[in-house]
Amino acid sequence: MKLIIGNKNYSSWSLRGWLAAKQSGLHFDELTVPIMGEEWDRLKHDMGEVQPSSGKVPILWDGEAVVWDSLAIMEYLADKVGRDRFWPKDEVARAMARAMVAEMHSGYQSLRKEMPMNIRRRVQLADVSEQTQHDIVRILTLWAEARARHGSSGPYLFGTFGAADIFYAPVVTRFVTYGIGVPGFAQAYMEVIAEHEWMRAWTGAAEEEQWVIEQYELAV
Template sequence: MKIIIGNKNYSSWSLRGWLAAKQSGLSFEEIVVPLYGENWEASKQDGEIRPSSGKVPLLWDGETVVWDSLAMMEYLADKVGRDRFWPKDDTARGMARSMVAEMHSSFQALRSECPMNVRKRFEGFEPSETCRADILRILTLWAEARSRFGNGGPYLFGTFGAADIFFAPVVSRFISYEVAVPGFAAAYMQAMWEHEWMQAWIEASENEEWVIEQYETVS
């Protein structure tokens, strides 16, 4: 099994797919394809990433190819057991699925104004009203998950799972853009940032030589 991802410093969707692969417990080969580099257009036509029209991440499992981070996570959950990713409690699982789906399809202002840049800290960032609404919505979701289902550990639903995988890039964005958050959110973000897999991703991103200039300044 192998997973094809983009630059670890910038590729939020790659982080989700990679964390899902780590959570599965299965061994996999990791292939990094630099985004928007000199050979990017040619790379998108390569046989291994052609099925997704050049989008990352992709998962190859023998002859099976799965693209899109949510599809990858669901594929892996089918292979190793859904309890590894989702809460066992029906009510908690329903909320976790809804949060993951909303994260997958929403929060366009946050994505646009705060591209993921693990290495960078943007001082004095002022989000738009639409972006502020996205931030408030995310914090509200985190607060409900933690208060209702977080007794079993420091993560959204207690133990590390699908919801944490999908909000991991948001944690990185909040840190990079120095978003002010209440204490419970700061504690959750610290737990996420200190997770061994996040630390491995952060270290790798800091060692990358690639720079995408458009993600290095606040517009």
């Protein structure tokens, strides 16, 4: 398999796809392409016949199968290796995890716009819009409920590392980047995510990247 991802410093969806591929336990080759660069434009052109011209990463190539969109990639991999590797075995917990992942996949537009992922950056937000504050409170509420109801078996949202952690991992980096104050349980969870070996590998690579996308550096 081959996983095509964007810049590790900025691409939250690439992080999700990459974590899903790591969680699958399957071997994959990683191809990092600077988004918004000439190499990315060439790659989009070359792939025009096998995937919609959405111009988005990540993209998973597995033989003749081409899967784009991080959620689709995770579900494709879950079908290959067994869904229990990604989703809680308990039906009630699994239902909540699916809803949380779907909400992250389609929601929180204000937070995404106001707080773009930028792992290298540290900035204290002078002001947060009401809608972004609503997004933050909603995420913290979901984290609290998942941990309280289904997290007794381990330090992750549903005890063991899985789909929900994969999809909320970029939010953890955003809260760190923009100095968002969180309650103690959330801080403990964020530290666990940050210390995960795969997250350490990703953030370390992001720190070493040379690419700079000015529009993300000028945000806030």
